Amino acid sequence: MSTAVDIAVVGAGAAGLAAAVSAARAGCTTMLLDQRPAAGGTGGFSGLTTLCGLYDDAGKFLNGGFAREFAEALAERPSPDRPEPGAASRQRADREMGAPIKMGRVWVLSYRPETFRARAAQLISSTPNLRAHWHAPLQSVVAENGRITRVNDFAVGVVIDCSGGAEVARLVDAECLATDATTQAPxxxxxxxxxxxxxxxxxxxxxxxxxxxxxxxxxxxxxxxxxxxxxxxxxxxxxxxxxxxxxxxxxxxxxxxxxxxxxxxxxxxPRAGRMIVGQYVLTGTDVLAGRKFPDAVARCAWPVEQWGADGVARFQYLPPGAHYEIPARSLRAARVENLFMAGKTLSADVAAIASARVMGCCLATGAAAGQLAAQYLQSPPRK
Ligand SMILES: Cc1cc2nc3c(=O)[nH]c(=O)nc-3n(C[C@H](O)[C@H](O)[C@H](O)COP(=O)(O)OP(=O)(O)OC[C@H]3O[C@@H](n4cnc5c(N)ncnc54)[C@H](O)[C@@H]3O)c2cc1C
Missing domain, CATH: 3.30.70 (Alpha-Beta Plaits)
Known part of the structure; x- marks a missing residue:
């Protein structure tokens, strides 16, 4: 039997989680699907323990909304009998309470992957209008007259591709840019x-x-x-x-x-992904110049972090105190009317995605994509 949803979000990593919860909170019936058994994506399942891209140079949140809400939800609440003497223990206790830590020139948040998965699951199950499907690989996408009409068995109004590899875009032949092991080594x-x-x-x-x-x-x-x-x-x-x-x-x-x-x-x-070509392609030059946009929906200050095939990381930093903005146009596909994207599939060149792919930024672009998709459905632009 076939059913209908307003918004389908493909991929339940940092970006897809943020997109699905934000779209559902905006009042749209939302389906979140992932081939994995639960939400978390790379942030929840690969053993990573630092969330990057949340903060500016001074350790202050760059984005409010869902990115901040989720970061704060990741804080552990150590029981009062836990504290032990010693600097290392105190530092760990601070981190457990969600305090950012400085790593070289940048600030990051330490987290536990199991907490990432648990908080994601709680948010999904407590959000009205949102239904998740696990062990649910993307199987088919139907597009008619430049619009996606179906995803798997569902009639859909809008699709948000948060699959990391631009899997929705692949099935409808939307133009993409790829990275590979020479720009981002696994x-x-x-x-x-x-x-x-x-x-x-x-x-x-x-x-x-x-x-x-x-x-x-x-x-x-x-x-x-x-x-x-x-x-x-x-x-x-x-x-x-x-x-x-x-x-x-x-x-x-x-x-x-x-x-x-x-x-x-x-x-x-794999660090590399595929980016969908959007109405604007964010560039490495935009990132390093701290460029601002009139239709900005997210902020990031993470350096361009490229891991070459030689396994060596090259970091290019923004000027001190600077951040760049991500425009709404980078979250909307250029040639498929109702396709939005976020996280690693953001419309960006290989240098820009080497900054914007970090999880703090994926949370912010995901939340923005969910809201933009809901706005689009509620008042589609006139042609
Ligand atoms: C080695 C490495 C180290 C990193 N270190 C850090 C770090 O320390 N801090 C940091 O912030 N970032 C780090 N990153 C980057 C960051 O983890 C990712 O870029 C980010 O998590 C991407 O989030 P996302 O939501 O866009 O995609 P993902 O988290 O990759 O989520 C995509 C989801 O889509 C699902 N999916 C894919 N294809 C299909 C399909 N066909 N059908 C159904 N579901 C599908 C996947 O199962 C997955 O759950 C690192 C990345 C790597 C690889």
Whole structure:
């Protein structure tokens, strides 16, 4: 039997979650579908533990609305009997309460992936007008006269493509731009437990990374985790190189003697996605110039972060204090009347998406796409 919904959101990562909840809150019957068993996408399922792109240079929220609401919902509420003495414990307690932490020149939020999934599930189940479908791969999209009319078994008014790979756009042949491993190398993300070494500065990190590089290991970086004595590792080497890497750390680096990962298997997570060509294509020049737009719907200040095929990250920062804006036109497909997009599918060139793909920005563009889609349905533009 076939049913109808106002808005179909494909993909339940940071962008799709924000889009679906925002569209439903605006009064539209909304369907959220994902091939996974639950909401979370890359942020909930890949082992990442830092949410980037939420803050400006001073650690203040760049976007209000859903992005801020979800970030605040990720804060743990440590029980009063938890606090332990010591600077590291205090820092962790601060982070658990949702305080941003400074990582080099940028501010990030530490979170637990299971909390990301749990808060996403709570939001979805408590939002009227919103129905989620799990284990539900996108199977078919029907377009007639430049408009999408059906997604899988549903008649739809508007579609928001938050699939990361522009899967809706692919099925209706909408024009897309692709990234690949030469602009964004994939990484194996895994937790490393039993690390007692303290990292208080970039120099402390360099003291660990230098011997690894000298020993010929591909680049990696460490990020703080909310778990005691745990780091999150993003390793640009092959999955087979993870075990030798851990052995090397145990044998050669102080504070890593007892490190181990609970994971049994390792797989690379792709950073690259596909961007749908929209009514405006955000460029790397816009990003680095901190450009503003009259139809701005989201803000971001994350640097252009490109991980090359050599596994080396190149960061290009905005000027101090600057942020750029994302226009509504970058969330609306150029040639398919009722197709919107957000997150990694945003209309952006390879340099701009290397900044705008971080999760804080995906939450903000997702929320904006949900609201724009609802406005479009409630008053479609005259031709
Ligand atoms: C190695 C790595 C490290 C990163 N580090 C960070 C970091 O530290 N901090 C940060 O903020 N960002 C980081 N990022 C970037 C960030 O995680 C992603 O860009 C962001 O999560 C993308 O969100 P999204 O909602 O656009 O897409 P995704 O989270 O990828 O969600 C897309 C969803 O669509 C679903 N989907 C796809 N195809 C189909 C289909 N055919 N049918 C049904 N469902 C489908 C998927 O199952 C998925 O749930 C990192 C990315 C990588 C790969």
């Amino acid at each position: 990484a194996v993300v895994f937790p490393l437990d039993g690390v007692t070494r303290e990292f208080n500065s970039a120099a402390d990190v360099a003291q660990v990374l230098l011997p690894l590089a000298r020993a010929g290991f591909p680049p990696l970086n460490f990020q703080a985790s909310l778990e005691r004595d745990q780091l999150t590792v993003k390793f640009t080497g092959a999955p087979e190189a993870v075990r030798p890497l851990i052995e090397f750390l145990r044998a050669n680096i102080g504070g890593f003697e007892n490190c181990a990962t609970p994971l049994k298997e390792f797989a690379p997570t």
